[in-house]
Amino acid sequence: MQRYEDLQPKNVFHWFKQLNDIPRGSGNEKGVSDFLVSFAKERGLEVYQDHLNNVIIKKDATKGYENSEPVILQGHMDMVCEKTDDSDHDFLKDPISMHVKDGYVYADNTTLGADDGIAVAFCLAILDSDDVAHPKLEVLVTIDEERGMDGANGVTAEHLSGTRLLNIDTETEGDFIVSCSGGANAITTFKSEKSEGLSKAIEISLSGLNGGHSGLEIQKQNKNAIKVMARLLNKVALEMDFRLQEISGGSKHNAIAKNAHAIITVDDLDKAMNILNEIGEYVRHEGRKTDPNLVLDIKETEKTEFSYSKETSQSIVKFLYLLINDVISTSQDIEGLVQTSSNVGVVEADDEQIKVTCCVRSSVESELHNMFDKIKSLAYLTHGTTVIEKEYPAWEFNTDGELAKVAPALYEEMTGKKANVTAIHAGLECGLLKGVLPDCDMISFGPDIFGAHTPLEHLGIESTQRMYDYTLKLLEKLK
Missing domain, CATH: 3.40.630.10 (Zn peptidases)
Structure with missing residues (x-):
């Protein structure tokens, strides 16, 4: 030995x-x-x-x-x-x-x-x-x-x-x-404006996704739980009146989110459940190879006295739904290398604000800053504010x-x-x-x-x- x-x-x-x-x-x-x-x-x-x-x-x-x-x-x-x-x-x-x-x-x-x-x-x-x-x-x-x-x-x-x-x-x-x-965190915040919720509450939980490193594994196309949640909520928002009561997801800015959680309030419980279950089936089918262990749990729950206002609810959902989470471009010098990407890493909320942290990476500085501008512009349109933190050069x-x-x-x-x-x-x-x-x-x-x-x-x-x-x-x- x-x-x-x-x-x-x-x-x-x-x-x-x-x-x-x-x-x-x-x-x-x-x-x-x-x-x-x-x-x-x-x-x-x-x-x-x-x-x-x-x-x-x-x-x-x-x-x-x-x-x-x-x-x-x-x-x-x-x-x-x-x-x-x-x-x-x-x-x-x-x-x-x-x-x-x-x-x-x-x-x-x-x-x-x-x-x-x-x-x-x-x-x-x-x-x-x-x-x-x-x-x-x-x-x-x-x-x-x-x-x-x-x-x-x-x-x-x-x-x-x-x-x-x-x-x-x-x-x-x-x-x-x-x-x-290079890269940085684009951190977007929304003011937490509250109002009375609607009559019924639905809890939506996503877990079991594979996740991964947001730089080294972004090209694998693993599902991002925050983006899946945004898709579910956006479909509800397009079809009926709703309010967000809670939302959270992810744990690290540089990891592909493996879990997400939300509670919404609606007046038409059956319609909302049907919409969520339908989109859920699409998501399971689309992720059958990348995320075969995805678990989506949708159930009625207790509503609290207050939810986020209609305007705040719409702003957060639209921002998360439209926020880019993908490979943006690949290298012209090294075949197969991701050049620029964006990952929605964390969503968290407290009594004062909802905060979304997006990890943006690029080996070309101009593309990196272009992504910052896109996120800032989307935040402006949805009544949020974006700051760039912890930037490091390519x-x-x-x-x-x-x-x-x-x-x-x-x-x-x-x-x-x-x-x-x-x-x-x-x-x-x-x-x-x-x-x-x-x-x-x-x-x-x-x-x-x-x-x-x-x-x-x-x-x-x-x-x-x-x-x-x-x-x-x-x-x-x-x-």
């Missing part, structure tokens, strides 16, 4: 264990950040720790590379903290316990933290080595990538001069990411970039395997860093990591060795 301490490359797995001995969940990075600073100081390396706890470590070029442009090695120090139901692991104080099985490294009933600890281990192994040929290195290790890329968002160009950046945060060996989408595909040519070609030469030059319809730190370093050529790659963000996360041992050797050879080539 293979032992962890015997794994190769020995220096990489040594530093990975050192990192996993330090609790480093998102939002709890101070300890690991200080560890990186101490590591650098012990080796006489220049180091900078910012107010967020991002760390930059610099190492001079080796002989023959003194005149080469600097290279930035980049990854994030934080990890997602998930564990099995029977685990008593405390992510605030316990080290990650690891074991080897069938050629992979696993954690014991928790996430492993290979996303993105293995990138940091690569960097530490390179910084600790005296026999690796390389240009001047600037190792950038960010905090809080997993919760919103707050670390990358706080990086400035003040301490960075690199013109090539290698992001080691791609989880499939052989994939070379050269572009990612990393647009650079067809002339050196790394997009050199890096995949070297991988194919070293492994005999086909490199997959691609892009991702989701946010990467490269997008934010490109905004700070607009003239920096970037690429993202990494070893095989399976089951990231779950207790089943595991890291390919042979893949780690190949991709570390590859990283060393790539640095040697970037003269």
Whole structure:
């Protein structure tokens, strides 16, 4: 049976264990950040720790590379903290316990933290080595990538001069990411105007939909529960008088909504029930492949004293029904890649307002802002107000970039395997860093990591060795 301490490359797995001995969940990075600073100081390396706890470590070029442009090695120090139901692991104080099985490294009933600890281990192994040929290195290790890329968002160009950046945060060996989408949340609110409801109340619940990541899985055409609910309510609104009493749906802006709930009041109960059941049958049929477990429950319920006013009810339903939730366009550079999309992620209400959060993504900034304008215009027509929050920039595909040519070609030469030059319809730190370093050529790659963000996360041992050797050879080539 293979032992962890015997794994190769020995220096990489040594530093990975050192990192996993330090609790480093998102939002709890101070300890690991200080560890990186101490590591650098012990080796006489220049180091900078910012107010967020991002760390930059610099190492001079080796002989023959003194005149080469600097290279930035980049990854994030934080990890997602998930564990099995029977685990008593405390992510605030316990080290990650690891074991080897069938050629992979696993954690014991928790996430492993290979996303993105293995990138940091690569960097530490390179910084600790005296026999690796390389240009001047600037190792950038960010905090809080997993919760919103707050670390990358706080990086400035003040301490960075690199013109090539290698992001080691791609989880499939052989994939070379050269572009990612930008995005933002379009948040639309409606004032909560109340009035007396109609005589009968109907409760409508949607559950069992597959959902999915609103960037990586939007092209699968899985049903969005909020949009299905809007379709049901809009048909009622077209056929008869009604009032909204309650409405909610979804849980995260960046997830395709799996559930939705509404209560409406009407005077003609039978007519409303017939309309809802008819549309429900259409929806079940249309989603028989994408969402076979969809559950639609329609039943009479107790009415409360007040519902939303007729005008507010109509405004919310029309807005949700007409709001775009789909792939908007696909890339002209990379076949099959979603370029622009919109996902209605969350609907929530309180005594003062109804709030709709829409996650818009695009790898083309002009299309992203065009979508914002469409949502704002629709909100205006339906008496709502839209604000744009948490915008992050796109990393647009650079067809002339050196790394997009050199890096995949070297991988194919070293492994005999086909490199997959691609892009991702989701946010990467490269997008934010490109905004700070607009003239920096970037690429993202990494070893095989399976089951990231779950207790089943595991890291390919042979893949780690190949991709570390590859990283060393790539640095040697970037003269």
